[in-house]
Amino acid sequence: FHTVDYFVQLTKEMANLGADSICIKDMAGVLTPGTGFELVSRMKDAVDLPLQVHTHATSGISEMTYLKVAEAGADIIDTAISSFAGGTSQPATESVAIALAGLGYETGLDLDKLEKIANHFNPVRDRFRKEGLLNPKVKDTEPKTLIYQVPGGMLSNLLSQLTEQGLADRYDEVLQEVPKVRADLGYPPLVTPLSQMVGTQALMNVISGERYKMVPKEIKDYVKGLYGKPPVAIEPEIVTLIIGDEPVSTLRPADLLAPEMPGFETAIAKYAKSTEDVLSYAVFPKQAEDFLGRREDPFYDVPLQEVTVSLAVD
The missing domain is CATH 1.10.472.90 (Conserved carboxylase domain)
Known part of the structure; x- marks a missing residue:
């Protein structure tokens, strides 16, 4: 069902609805280089919109796919700084930038700045691993994703x-x-x-x-x-x-849900200044109230301190 023809037609429909850009989101990392090349080529022929490709490195083919979609005319590809790249994340920004630059593509990226970013986050990654917050297995390559999609x-x-x-x-x-x-x-x-x-x-x-x-x-x-x-x-x-x-x-x-915005607006009226504030509260009530409260009250999260007063009586 999910053929190249299907996605090209879907792209046309989105363009007719007024889309400003199109993104191919391959969350499973199963977009192969050949299919990626055909898909991007035909979508670029079908609509005159910026086209972005997002894939994951899970299956081990993401860099090859990015090279082929770049050749086909993709305007944007998603990558991750090397500290958190690979596996279920995206390919490394630095590596992809160097490879594309060597093939004549202008990425506009400053490798010196990318190195500084990586140097900042490498210790963060190491700490997360040590504390068990980042499981090393998420960096594993799993070709079975290509077989079972x-x-x-x-x-x-x-x-x-x-x-x-x-x-x-x-x-x-x-x-x-x-x-x-x-x-x-x-x-x-x-x-x-x-x-x-x-x-x-x-x-x-x-x-x-x-x-x-x-x-x-x-x-x-x-x-x-x-x-x-x-x-x-x-x-x-x-x-x-x-x-x-x-x-x-x-x-x-x-349409089967009762309107809830009025209730959220009332509940967070003390701190909300915009619709975005109300929506933040609707999705994350406790965290949003804490954040919005601190934004409004400089003493919101200052702990009470016990003060001892000594009186000298003559």
Whole structure:
């Protein structure tokens, strides 16, 4: 379903809707160099908009893909400073810049400044590793992402779930089930939260020994239409298998939610100065109130101190 023709047509539709730029987001790191070249070439021919490519180094082919999309005319590519590059992150900025410069591309990047940035963040990376906040495994290369078209974060999550249940030996079975579940559900994009939902359903299918014998509430809500319209219509027999004869909504899911902005505006009125402030509070109530409060009150987070007063009486 997700063919080059599909994405070229989608690009035209976005341009007609008034898009200012287009970004190809390859969160799983599965865009191969050849497909990347064809995709970017045809999209650049189809629309006159800046085109950005975002991929991850999980599968080990990201640098080759970036070279080919640059040759095809991509205007922007996403990279990460070397301190945090590779694995589930992006290719290293410095390395890609040097390679492209050697091929005649003008990146506009100052390598001396990039080195200073890396020197600043290298100790931060090392500290995060020492404290256990940065797992070294996130830097691993995982070619299976190319076989199963599964994002790296989803792979590690599945392995963790299986290991906790003493079923790590069934990892490959679950990976083989993931694309089948994705097809059953109308080929949703494997990005949060759908990647976790599809992965969990594949896990349940394998563990239970019967497909869709156990179905999480989130998958049922998705099939009911509460996450929006799937890219491809779900087959009626799959719908019945998952939700029985319950109705499928064709409404815009957000139309089913009650308006909440007035309540948020009232709750944070003491500190909010803009819509952005209210939205920050809506998404992260505790953190936003703390930040906005400190912004307004210089003594907001100053601890009270005990003061002892001595009186001398003649």
